[in-house]
Amino acid sequence: DAGVIQSPRHEVTEMGQEVTLRCKxxxxxxxxxxxxxxxxxxxxxxxxxxxxxxxxxxxMPEDRFSAKMPNxxxxxxxxxxxxxxxSAVYFCASSFRTAGEKLFFGSxxxxxxx
Amino acid sequence: GNSVTQxxxxxxxSEEAFLTINCTYTATGYPSLFWYxxxxxxxxxxxxxxxxxxxxxxxxxxxxxYRKETTSFHLEKxxxxxxxSAVYFCALSGMDSxxxxIWGAGTKxxxxx
Numbered sequence: 644d645a646g647v648i649q650s651p652r653h654e655v656t657e658m659g660q661e662v663t664l665r666c667k668x669x670x671x672x673x674x675x676x677x678x679x680x681x682x683x684x685x686x687x688x689x690x691x692x693x694x695x696x697x698x699x700x701x702x703m704p705e706d707r708f709s710a711k712m713p714n715x716x717x718x719x720x721x722x723x724x725x726x727x728x729x730s731a732v733y734f735c736a737s738s739f740r741t742a743g744e745k746l747f748f749g750s751x752x753x754x755x756x757x
Numbered sequence: 758g759n760s761v762t763q764x765x766x767x768x769x770x771s772e773e774a775f776l777t778i779n780c781t782y783t784a785t786g787y788p789s790l791f792w793y794x795x796x797x798x799x800x801x802x803x804x805x806x807x808x809x810x811x812x813x814x815x816x817x818x819x820x821x822x823y824r825k826e827t828t829s830f831h832l833e834k835x836x837x838x839x840x841x842s843a844v845y846f847c848a849l850s851g852m853d854s855x856x857x858x859i860w861g862a863g864t865k866x867x868x869x870x
Contacts, residue, residue, distance in 0.1 A: 647800070
């Protein structure tokens with residue numbers, strides 16, 4: 644299995660631009676999570692899906708952030724417009740059956756907003 | 758609510774030293790407890806877990822015992838290697854958090870040759 648695949652690995656953009664991060668979970672996993680990691684705040688859960696349905700988006704910081712999961716093999720996290728304070732590493736993770744089971748993380752997207 | 762507290766890092770040790778990274782938690786009932794590890798430039802990966810009191814999780818020479826009486830899940834390794842340098846996260850999953858993982862802040866471990 645290829646694991647959780649995220650793209651791009653690195654994204655550098657200017658303030659005000661739209662940013663789209665992509666994630667392909669492990670086949671058969673029914674939970675998908677988006678996390679943000681920064682030095683200041685550590686690891687933050689942004690949103691998670693179960694069977695492609697958003698369950699909890701209380702961690703999404705603002706309306707500028709949106710996430711979709713159109714099918715079981717693809718999810719996107721979009722930031723529009725982006726701001727310098729959005730600079731972070733964004734991780735996608737997936738798991739089978741429950742979040743209490745083993746989470747598999749992607750390698751992350753390093754986002755820099757100038 | 759549920760919470761996890763880890764010792765602050767960075768923790769710097771020499772190769773072959775004994776490692777302890779402290780983790781305590783607050784939760785009602787009987788949460789499951791986890792240690793995840795993040796190597797530089799990578800995502801987190803599960804290192805070990807324990808699902809009930811007195812259980813010992815172990816993997817790659819690391820161990821942690823679920824202590825209900827002290828609400829702790831300290832990570833230990835008898836002899837660390839340079840390749841163990843990473844950030845270690847303690848986490849819990851329980852009924853109060855709808856079985857979502859609650860994460861500690863992470864502890865950076867640096868092993869010097």
